[in-house]
Amino acid sequence: MKKSFLFLAVISMICTVSYSQGIHLGIKGGANLVKIDGKSFKEGFSQGYNLGGYLDIGLGQKWSIQPEVLWNQSNNKISDQFNDIYPEGIDELREVKLNYLSIPLLLSFKPSKLVTLQAGPQFGILLNKDVDLLENGRQAFKEGDLSLLGGVQLNIGSFKLGGRYGVGLNNLNDIDNRDEWKSQSFQVYVGFNLF
Numbered sequence: 280m281k282k283s284f285l286f287l288a289v290i291s292m293i294c295t296v297s298y299s300q301g302i303h304l305g306i307k308g309g310a311n312l313v314k315i316d317g318k319s320f321k322e323g324f325s326q327g328y329n330l331g332g333y334l335d336i337g338l339g340q341k342w343s344i345q346p347e348v349l350w351n352q353s354n355n356k357i358s359d360q361f362n363d364i365y366p367e368g369i370d371e372l373r374e375v376k377l378n379y380l381s382i383p384l385l386l387s388f389k390p391s392k393l394v395t396l397q398a399g400p401q402f403g404i405l406l407n408k409d410v411d412l413l414e415n416g417r418q419a420f421k422e423g424d425l426s427l428l429g430g431v432q433l434n435i436g437s438f439k440l441g442g443r444y445g446v447g448l449n450n451l452n453d454i455d456n457r458d459e460w461k462s463q464s465f466q467v468y469v470g471f472n473l474f
Contacts, residue, residue, distance in 0.1 A: 301337020307439065309468030313353035315451065317460040319361045327353040329466060331381075341389050345397065349381040350406075353464070357412070364458050367413050375412065377420065379403040383428055395432040400425065401445060413454065421453045424462065439470035 311327040314320070331349030338344060355375045362368045385399040403424035412419040430443030447462035 303335040303472045304474055305470050305472040306332050307468045307470030311351060311353055312465040314463050315355050315460050317458045319358055319364055319458045321356040321358045325354045325356060343387045345385040345387050347383045351379045351381045353377050378406040380406055393434055395434060398429045401428050418453050420451050424451060425449050437472040442467045
C-alpha cells in the first residue's frame with residue numbers, strides 16, 4: 280500500500296512540475312495526402328497515414344518548440360511515362376508505398392489559447408529499403424527527405440486538431456537526374472496531451 284501511494288505521489292509530482300514548466304508529452308495520428316511531382320508519377324494526391332508522438336516545450340507565454348517522431352506512409356501511383364523515362368523499370372508495378380520515420384522540429388506561436396501556428400523543417404528517413412522500381416534491384420528513392428512544414432492547430436483542453444502543408448526541398452530520385460521527384464503533402468491529425 281505504501282509503495283502504491285509513493286508511486287502515485289512521484290507520478291503526480293512529475294506531472295505537476297512538467298505542467299508548470301510548460302512541457303507536454305502527447306500522442307497523435309491522422310491522414311496524409313501526398314504526391315510526388317515528376318513525370319514518373321501520376322498527378323494528384325494519394326492517401327496515407329501518420330502516427331507518433333510529440334513533446335511541446337514552452338519558451339514563454341506564446342512561443343514553444345515542438346519536436347515530433349512520426350511514422351508517415353504514402354501511396355504513390357506510377358505514371359505511364361515511367362517506362363519511357365526509365366526503360367529498365369518494372370512494367371507491372373503501378374503503385375509504390377513509402378514509409379518514413381519523420382522528425383519535424385516546429386516552432387509554435389500561440390496568438391491565443393485556442394490557436395497555434397507552426398512552422399519548421401522535417402527530416403525523413405525512408406524505412407522500406409526494399410522499394411525499387413528497376414529490374415536490376417537498385418534503389419529508386421533516396422534514403423533521406425527534407426521538407427518544410429507550415430500549419431495551424433486548434434487546442435481544446437488536452438486535445439489537438441491540426442492541419443499542415445509540407446513541401447519537399449530535395450530530389451528524392453536516386454536513379455539519376457532524368458526526372459526530378461519532389462514531395463508535397465497535406466496532413467490532418469488529432470492529438471492528445473498525456474501530461
